Amino acid sequence: xxxxxxxxxxxxxxxxxxxxxxxxxxxxxxxxxxxxxxxxxxxxxxxxxxxxxxxxxxxxxxxxxxxxxxxxxxxxxxxxxxxxxxxxxxxxxxxxxxxxxxxxxxxxxxxxxxxxxxxxxxxxxxxxxxxxxxxxxxxxxxxxxxxxxxxxxxxxxxxxxxxxxxxxxxxxxxxxxxxxxxxxxxxxxxxxxxxxxxxxxxxxxxxxxxxxxxxxxxxxxxxxxxxxxxxxxxxxxxxxxxxxxxxxxxxxxxxxxxxxxxxxxxxxxxxxxxxxxxxxxxxxxxxxxxxxxxxxxxxxxxxxxxxxxxxxxx
Amino acid sequence: xxxxxxxxxxxxxxxxxxxxxxxxxxxxxxxxxxxxxxxxxxxxxxxxxxxxxxxxxxx
Numbered sequence: 087x088x089x090x091x092x093x094x095x096x097x098x099x100x101x102x103x104x105x106x107x108x109x110x111x112x113x114x115x116x117x118x119x120x121x122x123x124x125x126x127x128x129x130x131x132x133x134x135x136x137x138x139x140x141x142x143x144x145x146x147x148x149x150x151x152x153x154x155x156x157x158x159x160x161x162x163x164x165x166x167x168x169x170x171x172x173x174x175x176x177x178x179x180x181x182x183x184x185x186x187x188x189x190x191x192x193x194x195x196x197x198x199x200x201x202x203x204x205x206x207x208x209x210x211x212x213x214x215x216x217x218x219x220x221x222x223x224x225x226x227x228x229x230x231x232x233x234x235x236x237x238x239x240x241x242x243x244x245x246x247x248x249x250x251x252x253x254x255x256x257x258x259x260x261x262x263x264x265x266x267x268x269x270x271x272x273x274x275x276x277x278x279x280x281x282x283x284x285x286x287x288x289x290x291x292x293x294x295x296x297x298x299x300x301x302x303x304x305x306x307x308x309x310x311x312x313x314x315x316x317x318x319x320x321x322x323x324x325x326x327x328x329x330x331x332x333x334x335x336x337x338x339x340x341x342x343x344x345x346x347x348x349x350x351x352x353x354x355x356x357x358x359x360x361x362x363x364x365x366x367x368x369x370x371x372x373x374x375x376x377x378x379x380x381x382x383x384x385x386x387x388x389x390x391x392x393x394x395x396x397x398x399x400x
Numbered sequence: 401x402x403x404x405x406x407x408x409x410x411x412x413x414x415x416x417x418x419x420x421x422x423x424x425x426x427x428x429x430x431x432x433x434x435x436x437x438x439x440x441x442x443x444x445x446x447x448x449x450x451x452x453x454x455x456x457x458x459x
Contacts, residue, residue: 147438149458150413178410185406212436220436222415223407253440253458260439280458381454389455394448 093133102163107132117364118289118301119311131295135171139295140203142195142234143177146227147220147254147263148209152245153179155281156288168288171295175203178222189223196234204291205238207231210247210254211269214262231270240300241266241274244287246383249276249307256389265386267307275300276307280383285364286312306386308358317354317380320362323347341377351396353382401428407435 094104111129115122145153157165157180174180175195181188195203209227212219217228225233235241243266246252254263266274277286290309293301301309318324326332326346333340334349346352357380361372374380382392407417415435421428444455 145415147436151458178408178415179413181410184408184410188408188410219438220415222435253443253455254438256443256455258442260442261437263438389443393451395454396448396450 089134090130097163100163100166113369114285114289114292117285117311117360118293124296127296128292131292132167132171135295137295138171138173139239140175140195140199141172141206142175142192142203142238143206143208144230144234145178145222146207146209146211146231146248147261148245148247148252150179150208152208152247152281153177156284168291172204172291175199185223192234196237200237202239203237204294205235205241206287207235207241207243207248207266207274208245210251210263210265212254212261212263213269214260219261219263228269231266235266235270235272235274240294241272242277242287242290243267243274243307244277245282246278246280246388248274249278250386252280253389255387273307275303275309277312278308278384278386279359280381280388282384283312283359283361283364283366286360304358308384312360312364313358313384315358315360317357317359317361317374320360321354321374322362323374336377344377347374347377347379350379351394352379353385353388353392353395354380356392357382357385357388359384 097104097107108125108129112122112125115125115128156168176192183191211217211227211231213228217226220227222230243249247254248266250265251263251268254261266272267276275290277290286309289311290301301311304310304313323344323346327348331340331345332349333345333347335341336350352374354374362374365372379396381395382388385392401421401423404420404422409416409418417433417435419431421430440455440459444452
């Protein structure tokens with residue numbers, strides 16, 4: 087059986103042409119900051135995976151919007167590609183098992199693949215009252231993270247919550263919520279955003295499968311390929327900023343003309359992310375393109391540091 | 401009387417726990433509980449009202 091032709095056969099049965107797939111691989115390769123000569127190798131990671139690393143996907147204090155981001159909103163078939171190159175051992179939202187059966191999966195996977203699995207964490211960890219603000223199967227988020235994360239080959243914290251605490255860590259932070267790195271004193275790969283862009287997680291994983299290592303990170307744990315530049319520096323409305331052409335009111339003539347949103351409270355100059363390039367929903371659009379100022383969701387503590395989100399800046 | 405406890409409930413968003421008491425093949429009592437408290441209401445207090453929808457979307 088030829089693994090690769092089998093793969094393209096399965097794709098075409100889902101109505102996805104080889105051309106669509108290669109287009110996606112080209113987009114992914116560019117996002118990862120690799121030269122176009124890597125495109126065939128990136129395609130091979132999906133089409134003929136040499137390994138399927140076990141993945142334990144933990145949910146803590148979050149809204150599951152990050153899981154939704156990867157399962158629904160991107161190319162409708164990317165979730166299947168991801169599920170094909172990974173062997174998901176535990177994921178609360180997509181698993182058919184529940185209760186003890188589910189927990190048995192977790193314990194068995196942690197034991198069987200100790201030191202080999204990738205641990206993806208979605209959500210912040212409550213620390214107040216020994217973590218009593220959040221539990222799964224009678225164990226606190228903190229206990230679960232302390233058990234599962236140190237035995238992983240790599241810990242990837244996705245979304246603003248897992249990376250830096252997110253919304254539940256906003257003042258007064260009732261549950262003492264912290265990001266995974268802070269709560270455990272480890273240095274995970276942080277892929278922040280609210281939600282993060284799924285292409286950046288796929289890029290990180292493909293980087294790991296293709297090159298055998300995690301991507302290079304900035305000083306707060308974010309992959310440089312995605313978080314190396316500010317929104318402002320990549321913004322298609324940047325010209326209007328330079329020309330002093332600003333939107334001062336939603337729904338105004340200037341808003342229709344697509345002028346700069348800085349005076350409405352845009353946090354683009356203080357925010358590192360690749361939204362203007364990667365965009366969301368199959369590359370359809372992103373907040374500023376849709377006329378909404380950036381809220382700075384990939385920066386630590388943005389629910390406090392970037393609020394109020396709207397307002398005149400002079 | 402047998403007690404069945406299912407935690408976590410999967411295929412939903414959030415952390416739900418269900419306990420059921422069964423006697424003579426019938427459910428005689430049941431409890432559900434959300435296993436996470438984040439305090440979005442407490443966090444919203446004193447903030448700019450225009451920010452509220454952005455906070456509340458994330459529940």
